[in-house]
Amino acid sequence: MLEYTKKIRETAGKLFEEDKVDVFIGYKKGSVPMMNQPVLISNADQVDLLHWDSNCGLNLCNYLTGRTDRIGIVANGCNSRSIVTHITENQISRDQLYIVGIPCKGMIDHRAVQRAVKQKEILSIEEHGETFTVKGKDFEETFNIKDYLQRNCLVCTHRNPVIFDEMVAPPVEEQIEVDAYKDVKQIEKMDPEKKWNFFTRMIDKCIRCYACRNACPLCYCPICFVDESKPQWVGKSSDPIDTMTFHILRAYHCAGRCTDCGACERVCPVGIPMRQFTKKLNKDAQELFSWEAGLTLDQRPLLDVFRPDDYNDFIR
Amino acid sequence: MTKKIYTKEEWIKALAGLKSSYNIFVPVKDGDFHTFKALDEKNPPDFGFQNTRLSPKSLVYPQSERIFEYNLDKDAPDANIIKESEKDYSPQAIIGIRPCDAHAFQIVRPNFDNSEYQDPWWIQRYESTTFVGLGCNDPSSTCFCTSVGGGPFSEKGLDALLYDLGDTFLIKALTDKGETFLNQAQGGKEADEKTLKAGEDLAASAADKIEYKVSTDKLKDKVQTELFDAPFWDDVAFACINCGTCTYLCPTCWCFDIQDEVYKKQGDRIRNWDSCMFPLFTLHGSGHNPRAKKVQRVRQRFMHKLKYYVDKYNNGVQCSGCGRCVRNCPVNIDIRQICKMMNGYRDNVKF
Numbered sequence: 001m002l003e004y005t006k007k008i009r010e011t012a013g014k015l016f017e018e019d020k021v022d023v024f025i026g027y028k029k030g031s032v033p034m035m036n037q038p039v040l041i042s043n044a045d046q047v048d049l050l051h052w053d054s055n056c057g058l059n060l061c062n063y064l065t066g067r068t069d070r071i072g073i074v075a076n077g078c079n080s081r082s083i084v085t086h087i088t089e090n091q092i093s094r095d096q097l098y099i100v101g102i103p104c105k106g107m108i109d110h111r112a113v114q115r116a117v118k119q120k121e122i123l124s125i126e127e128h129g130e131t132f133t134v135k136g137k138d139f140e141e142t143f144n145i146k147d148y149l150q151r152n153c154l155v156c157t158h159r160n161p162v163i164f165d166e167m168v169a170p171p172v173e174e175q176i177e178v179d180a181y182k183d184v185k186q187i188e189k190m191d192p193e194k195k196w197n198f199f200t201r202m203i204d205k206c207i208r209c210y211a212c213r214n215a216c217p218l219c220y221c222p223i224c225f226v227d228e229s230k231p232q233w234v235g236k237s238s239d240p241i242d243t244m245t246f247h248i249l250r251a252y253h254c255a256g257r258c259t260d261c262g263a264c265e266r267v268c269p270v271g272i273p274m275r276q277f278t279k280k281l282n283k284d285a286q287e288l289f290s291w292e293a294g295l296t297l298d299q300r301p302l303l304d305v306f307r308p309d310d311y312n313d314f315i316r
Numbered sequence: 317m318t319k320k321i322y323t324k325e326e327w328i329k330a331l332a333g334l335k336s337s338y339n340i341f342v343p344v345k346d347g348d349f350h351t352f353k354a355l356d357e358k359n360p361p362d363f364g365f366q367n368t369r370l371s372p373k374s375l376v377y378p379q380s381e382r383i384f385e386y387n388l389d390k391d392a393p394d395a396n397i398i399k400e401s402e403k404d405y406s407p408q409a410i411i412g413i414r415p416c417d418a419h420a421f422q423i424v425r426p427n428f429d430n431s432e433y434q435d436p437w438w439i440q441r442y443e444s445t446t447f448v449g450l451g452c453n454d455p456s457s458t459c460f461c462t463s464v465g466g467g468p469f470s471e472k473g474l475d476a477l478l479y480d481l482g483d484t485f486l487i488k489a490l491t492d493k494g495e496t497f498l499n500q501a502q503g504g505k506e507a508d509e510k511t512l513k514a515g516e517d518l519a520a521s522a523a524d525k526i527e528y529k530v531s532t533d534k535l536k537d538k539v540q541t542e543l544f545d546a547p548f549w550d551d552v553a554f555a556c557i558n559c560g561t562c563t564y565l566c567p568t569c570w571c572f573d574i575q576d577e578v579y580k581k582q583g584d585r586i587r588n589w590d591s592c593m594f595p596l597f598t599l600h601g602s603g604h605n606p607r608a609k610k611v612q613r614v615r616q617r618f619m620h621k622l623k624y625y626v627d628k629y630n631n632g633v634q635c636s637g638c639g640r641c642v643r644n645c646p647v648n649i650d651i652r653q654i655c656k657m658m659n660g661y662r663d664n665v666k667f
Contacts, residue, residue: 030648031642031648031650031652031653032457032458032642032643032648032650035645035648036648037555037647037648037649038554038555038647039554039555040551040554058646058647062557063554111348114348115348119348119349119366121366121456121457123457137454205346205347207370207379207560207564208560209559209560209561209563209564209591210559210560210594211557211559211560211561211646213559214557214558214559215557215559215646223595227594227595227596229596235575235577236573236575236586236588237380237575237577237586237588238379238380238588239380266646267557267559267561267646267647269369269561269564269565269644269646270349270369270370271347271348271349
């Protein structure tokens with residue numbers, strides 16, 4: 001990862017020198033372990049702030065919406081797919097972007113690491129290739145990164161960027177024959193009542209902070225439906241029905257657009273696995289329409305096309 | 317004031333015995349983190365926690381609280397009359413609240429209870445609550461209570477304080493409320509000199525473990541408008557996603573929004589926590605929003621905590637140093653660093 005950081009800094013420096021970008025968006029090292037911070041730099045003197053390791057699990061595409069300047073940005077597989085979605089949805093133009101592609105082997109699930117050390121406080125984390133070491137006051141443990149990946153990374157089949165201007169390293173091997181929807185299939189088998197109970201329990205800790213929505217690059221509506229007051233679609237109290245309405249509607253707004261970057265789950269302060277909602281929609285998009293979001297600029301988004309010769313009867 | 321010593325089993329038994337006089341709330345392990353819950357067989361207390369993920373502020377100031385209700389049925393005798401909802405103010409005790417979180421109630425108090433305004437619901441629930449603290453033997457690296465007027469064994473805002481001495485708890489009553497609570501607790505022995513000394517030593521060593529120091533001494537002398545226009549806000553705000561994690565986890569964030577919810581003919585007026593991070597927070601009826609941009613909202617949060625509060629109440633900063641926002645901000649915005657920037661801003665310039 002050190003090499004990646006070095007290459008990102010070099011590239012950003014070069015882009016500023018050659019006046020190819022006005023700003024560069026990447027990560028800087030965080031002030032607490034396993035937390036890095038998205039950062040925007042605007043000149044070559046700041047490139048040493050840039051950093052890359054396996055704790056860059058947010059989605060930087062979130063910071064592109066509505067920008068009018070020329071932007072350099074780092075993007076791994078899922079982030080690059082979100083950028084494609086952003087471009088096809090006219091939230092940013094391809095000409096504005098210089099994409100520094102990151103071949104990605106997945107991000108560390110900070111909650112899983114916390115569990116592995118029995119919730120003791122981790123004071124530092126260090127990566128060495130395929131492993132990482134966490135240290136606390138009275139412990140030190142080394143783990144394989146691949147055993148502690150975020151759940152979305154475990155089933156990722158697009159680790160390499162689908163769109164880029166330059167890569168920081170040669171592509172990594174893609175994971176094949178992963179069963180991305182094992183858990184969804186389990187839920188599909190439940191009867192409606194069981195399903196309802198499953199999802200009710202799943203979100204019962206929700207505090208309606210909207211971190212999931214706000215970390216998601218797809219959620220760029222000027223006014224979100226939960227913030228509308230005329231008419232008011234959703235109550236603002238912590239009533240479980242309102243909370244469920246928020247989660248289900250949020251997920252539906254992501255149908256055919258979600259790249260399973262996992263940012264929503266990563267940021268949730270109470271650890272709700274809300275990908276269980278979006279994954280079902282991703283599965284439907286794939287099974288019913290052979291669609292995976294953000295793979296190419298040449299196709300309009302799934303729910304944005306109508307063809308008179310569509311083979312489905314219901315649409316004609 | 318009473319000082320007693322309990323074995324840990326005895327203490328949990330004593331708490332169960334107190335359930336007839338108090339609603340007892342204890343830290344309970346709930347998945348990956350701890351939460352305060354009502355004590356019962358399903359929720360055994362776990363005092364081996366660093367701090368709860370959410371602060372216990374909701375026990376005094378619920379996230380959603382029905383304050384009034386009304387009937388919209390025109391034929392009903394009480395049609396359109398707004399009536400106060402019935403509330404439960406029976407005595408409750410929060411056992412194991414950390415000193416930072418108890419201090420937080422003192423920081424919040426001038427907002428809900430001052431010479432001009434008294435918030436009846438906050439005050440009644442606050443007054444019905446007994447705060448039994450648990451000193452922090454091992455503060456987290458993100459804690460900075462000692463920089464903001466607290467400490468791992470601070471007695472501020474507490475009615476009694478527990479010292480975890482390994483197999484036993486030393487408990488000291490600090491107020492009349494605490495004395496009443498402790499007098500009703502069964503079992504335990506009067507604490508001897510040796511135990512009291514062990515408690516004092518523990519508290520002294522814990523304070524030394526808090527390494528992170530944040531200076532707040534110069535905030536008062538800064539000019540509000542100068543800080544408001546400081547050049548660092550754009551950088552501070554860039555990463556922010558404007559979620560409510562910091563404000564909802566914070567023990568000292570107090571802002572609320574009042575909403576009417578109607579179901580058929582029944583109406584409820586509900587007070588909900590709000591967050592200055594949300595665009596709706598300052599949206600005017602006219603459609604104008606004075607804080608339409610993210611940077612304005614982020615600045616508001618820090619200016620409120622570290623400048624406006626300081627100037628208005630002369631009671632330190634609006635932060636008890638619990639470190640929740642530092643640990644849980646999804647994009648790692650760290651109030652300690654921002655406080656440093658604000659406190660040190662144009663240090664050599666005389667305003």
